[in-house]
Every structure is written in C-alpha cells, then in structure tokens.
Amino acid sequence: MKQLITLFGAALICAGLSAQDREQASENPDLYRHIRDVARKEILLPDIDGYKTLKTDLHAHTFYSDGDCSPEYRIKEAWRDGLDAIAITDHIEYRPTDSKMEKYLQVEKRGETDLNVSVGLAQKLAPSYGILVIPGTEITRNPREIGHFNALFTTDNNKIPNDDPLVAIRNAKAQDAIIQINHPGWARNDALLTEPAKQALAEGLVDGIESVNGEEFYPRNIEDALNNNCYVCGNTDIHDTSYDFYLQSGSYRNMTLVFAEDATLSAIKDALLARRTLSYGFGTISGPKELLEKFFLASIDFKKISVKDNGSGTALLTNKTSFTYYIKVPGCSVNILLPALSSIRLGFGQDAKMQITVSNMYYGVDKNPEVVVAL
Numbered sequence: 001m002k003q004l005i006t007l008f009g010a011a012l013i014c015a016g017l018s019a020q021d022r023e024q025a026s027e028n029p030d031l032y033r034h035i036r037d038v039a040r041k042e043i044l045l046p047d048i049d050g051y052k053t054l055k056t057d058l059h060a061h062t063f064y065s066d067g068d069c070s071p072e073y074r075i076k077e078a079w080r081d082g083l084d085a086i087a088i089t090d091h092i093e094y095r096p097t098d099s100k101m102e103k104y105l106q107v108e109k110r111g112e113t114d115l116n117v118s119v120g121l122a123q124k125l126a127p128s129y130g131i132l133v134i135p136g137t138e139i140t141r142n143p144r145e146i147g148h149f150n151a152l153f154t155t156d157n158n159k160i161p162n163d164d165p166l167v168a169i170r171n172a173k174a175q176d177a178i179i180q181i182n183h184p185g186w187a188r189n190d191a192l193l194t195e196p197a198k199q200a201l202a203e204g205l206v207d208g209i210e211s212v213n214g215e216e217f218y219p220r221n222i223e224d225a226l227n228n229n230c231y232v233c234g235n236t237d238i239h240d241t242s243y244d245f246y247l248q249s250g251s252y253r254n255m256t257l258v259f260a261e262d263a264t265l266s267a268i269k270d271a272l273l274a275r276r277t278l279s280y281g282f283g284t285i286s287g288p289k290e291l292l293e294k295f296f297l298a299s300i301d302f303k304k305i306s307v308k309d310n311g312s313g314t315a316l317l318t319n320k321t322s323f324t325y326y327i328k329v330p331g332c333s334v335n336i337l338l339p340a341l342s343s344i345r346l347g348f349g350q351d352a353k354m355q356i357t358v359s360n361m362y363y364g365v366d367k368n369p370e371v372v373v374a375l
C-alpha cells in the first residue's frame with residue numbers, strides 16, 4: 001500500500017511539473033520558454049484477417065483549390081488526428097483561391113494553374129511525420145446532373161482535365177488511378193447515381209463510392225457500392241480544419257479504414273482494388289457485412305463471469321478499441337452502449353450464446369450486422 005501511495009504521489013508531482021515546465025533560454029537568461037507538447041491522438045483499432053488496419057482520409061482540400069489551409073497544414077493535422085495516410089484531392093474546375101490571390105497580390109492572371117503543386121508540397125513534408133500522401137484530384141462538375149469524382153494515385157493531374165467528365169475520368173484511369181464517386185447525395189434531392197456516374201460504373205472505371213462525406217451519411221450508396229463491386233469509404237472532404245469540424249465536438253474525423261498488407265502506398269492501393277475497406281463517420285461504421293462482423297468481433301473480448309446451474313449466466317464484454325458501439329440483444333428494445341475502452345456486463349441464456357445486433361454498423365439501408373457469439 002505504501003508503495004502505491006508513493007507512486008501515486010510521484011505521478012502527481014510529475015503531472016504538476018509537466019503542466020508548467022519551462023526552460024531558461026541559453027541565449028537570454030531572463031527568458032523562459034514553456035515546453036509545448038504536441039501529441040498525436042492514437043486511435044486503437046483491431047487488425048483483421050492478417051491485414052493491418054490503416055486509418056486514411058481519401059478526400060481533402062487545401063488552399064490550392066477552395067480549402068482554408070496549406071498542404072503542409074493538412075499533413076500536420078493528419079498526424080495529430082491519428083491518421084496513417086491522406087489523399088490531397090484539390091478540385092480541378094473550382095479554384096477560387098487562384099483568383100482571390102491574384103486580386104490580393106494585384107497581379108494579372110498568370111496562365112495555367114499547375115494542378116500538382118498541392119500534392120507535391122504535402123509529399124515533401126509528409127515523411128518527417130510518417131504520413132503517407134496519396135496523390136489525387138477531384139473532378140468537379142454539377143452535383144445534380146454529373147457529380148464529383150476523386151482520382152487517387154494519379155501521376156500527373158495536369159493531364160486529366162477535359163470538358164467531358166467521362167473523358168477526364170478515362171484520362172485519370174490511363175494513369176492507373178483509382179476512381180471514387182464522391183458525396184452522391186450532396187446538393188441533390190436524392191442519392192441516386194447520376195447518368196455519367198452510372199456510365200462510368202458500366203465502363204468499369206469506378207472503384208469506390210463514399211457512404212460518408214463530412215456530416216453526411218448515405219446508406220443507400222453502401223448498397224450501390226456493394227452491388228457494383230466497389231469499395232465503401234468515409235472521408236472528410238475537409239475544407240476548414242478538423243478541429244473546427246470534428247475535434248472540438250469530441251468526434252474523431254471521418255476515416256476510411258483500409259485493411260492493407262503493410263503501411264505503404266502500394267499496399268493501400270492493393271487493398272482499395274481488393275475492396276478491403278470500411279467507412280467511419282461520426283460513430284457510424286459502414287461497408288460489407290462480412291468485414292463489419294469481423295471488425296466488431298475483433299474489437300470485443302467476450303468472457304463468462306458467472307454461470308448458474310441451468311447454464312445461463314453473466315458475461316463481460318470488453319471493448320478494446322477507441323470506437324463506441326451500440327448493440328441490441330433479443331428481449332431488449334433499446335440500444336445498449338458499449339463505450340470505447342470499457343466493459344459492460346450482459347446476461348446470456350442456457351445455450352451459452354449471445355446474439356448481438358450492432359446498431360451503429362450498416363451494410364445497407366436499415367441493415368445492421370448480427371453476430372452470434374458462443375461463450
């Protein structure tokens with residue numbers, strides 16, 4: 001007990017010191033500098049099927065199109081937010097900052113914009129943060145009739161633009177790019193796929209579809225993705241900062257969870273081509289049923305803690321992850337909260353099995369995965 005008290009005391013002293021630690025400047029003894037700790041938020045998630053779970057954002061903007069931040073800021077932000085990889089995908093056709101800057105600087109229009117600059121700047125800084133940068137761009141057309149498409153893993157964004165959106169998509173595909181249908185329900189009265197999107201799908205040009213973009217969630221597009229052999233993704237499409245949009249309200253930023261052989265760009269591309277992804281946004285996880293079930297089961301430890309004579313009893317469910325789960329069990333109409341890094345007790349029947357519906361996971365409209373766990 002004494003040792004415990006001593007340790008507790010030491011911890012308190014350390015906490016007190018680190019909160020106000022400062023260093024006397026060698027060049028000026030009258031100057032003290034506060035020590036600023038900038039920490040990365042680690043997000044604990046399980047690996048599944050022998051693959052590494054990578055936290056990625058496949059859609060982000062900088063002030064090279066209409067975002068508020070520099071490409072370098074996006075890298076620092078991604079690191080702080082716990083990501084492994086981020087795609088820099090500035091708009092091709094919508095770049096209001098160009099004309100704003102020309103106006104601020106009072107210069108004449110300076111010719112064609114180089115569409116690779118933001119990616120290049122992000123790539124330059126990223127290695128020192130251990131962040132992988134997926135080069136990309138967003139083909140940006142009328143959201144009602146055509147829609148927006150991300151081209152990822154592009155090699156030269158300047159060779160993509162074309163008046164015909166399908167030709168632009170084909171130009172990207174000629175670079176071996178991954179094509180993704182973005183925010184299918186944004187600025188529209190429904191989330192039905194547009195005619196050009198359907199045509200691109202029919203031509204085999206599309207690899208993925210967003211089920212989550214910013215605060216928006218489109219359950220019907222999970223089904224579009226799965227029915228068309230596409231990956232399901234959840235991305236920020238961030239224009240302001242992740243602090244403004246997510247962190248200040250206590251949320252993680254949206255993520256596409258990519259189940260990859262290793263933490264490399266080529267393994268991420270392989271995983272996208274193999275459709276091994278889940279989408280995360282504001283606590284909602286979506287994707288293929290089988291991956292959802294595996295991910296949930298790998299997230300939770302199930303343990304019997306007491307058994308009655310008739311075989312029924314009480315189990316302990318421990319959520320080892322940073323995600324919160326909402327579950328339903330037979331005989332209980334309300335959701336049971338299984339918070340991040342926490343345990344709850346639940347009863348089980350005489351067959352020593354638990355039937356669990358995961359209410360915050362979706363593989364389609366009103367489709368929640370259900371697992372049966374033998375204790």
Ligand SMILES: [Zn+2]
Pocket residue numbers: 138140148182183
């Ligand atoms: Zn867009």
Ligand SMILES: [Zn+2]
Pocket residue numbers: 059060061138237
């Ligand atoms: Zn966008």
